[in-house]
Amino acid sequence: MGKSSGKKGFVIADDGTIIRGNNKGGKKGWLIIMVILISIVTIGLTMYINSSEWDNSVSYYEPDEWCDTVVEECVEEPVSEAEVEEYIPDGYVDLGLPSGTLWKDWNEVGHFYGGDARTAFGNQLPTKKEWEELYNCEFTWGHYDGQYGCWVKGPNNNSIFLPAVCDNDGNISDLEYVGRYVSSDEETSDPATWIFYFDERNYFMTCDYAANRRLHSVRLVYRN
Numbered sequence: 001m002g003k004s005s006g007k008k009g010f011v012i013a014d015d016g017t018i019i020r021g022n023n024k025g026g027k028k029g030w031l032i033i034m035v036i037l038i039s040i041v042t043i044g045l046t047m048y049i050n051s052s053e054w055d056n057s058v059s060y061y062e063p064d065e066w067c068d069t070v071v072e073e074c075v076e077e078p079v080s081e082a083e084v085e086e087y088i089p090d091g092y093v094d095l096g097l098p099s100g101t102l103w104k105d106w107n108e109v110g111h112f113y114g115g116d117a118r119t120a121f122g123n124q125l126p127t128k129k130e131w132e133e134l135y136n137c138e139f140t141w142g143h144y145d146g147q148y149g150c151w152v153k154g155p156n157n158n159s160i161f162l163p164a165v166c167d168n169d170g171n172i173s174d175l176e177y178v179g180r181y182v183s184s185d186e187e188t189s190d191p192a193t194w195i196f197y198f199d200e201r202n203y204f205m206t207c208d209y210a211a212n213r214r215l216h217s218v219r220l221v222y223r224n
Contacts, residue, residue: 093105093159093160094154094158095153095158096154104221108219113211114182118182118193121220123184126183126219128184128185128205131196139151141200147164150198177199178197179217182216183205186211195216
């Protein structure tokens, strides 16, 4: 038989079970028990949070510090156009030309008749306009890698070398000091190909009506 708590409003049974009474004191007893349980849970959580295991396994920040860290890690600063490096394919040189055209650093292997060059290389050949743009660079007659030819220095001081390896009859020769380079443009009304011609003293564009019977050097371009 349980023991009555009297005025407290609850009875404690033989097995320790608390039996709620009918008076108002019972409500107060349950409230005391709930406060005790909540206190125990709160103390336990506080001890766990302050333990070394929590500190070593979890990164936590003060509110302001957390916000700054998230912004730094997740938001990329915008990149200005000046910081974007222009793509330059391997084997090509940026001469700083107004059009942005890049010129290959050496000739294609072999020599080609005008029509054969257009078939083989298509729009990789320089146009008449692109040769004329190159014409406005600084040309210096010189020698490189066992060949005579012209050094061409662009506005940014980068240079390419154009070997002179074709004579006026289109025969391959290193002794005549004449360069003939084919363009992609032709005159369809009178079949002829625009070529870039140079020797030790002169360099100019000319319309060659015998281009398909003469051999030419080929220098390719890349357009950004």
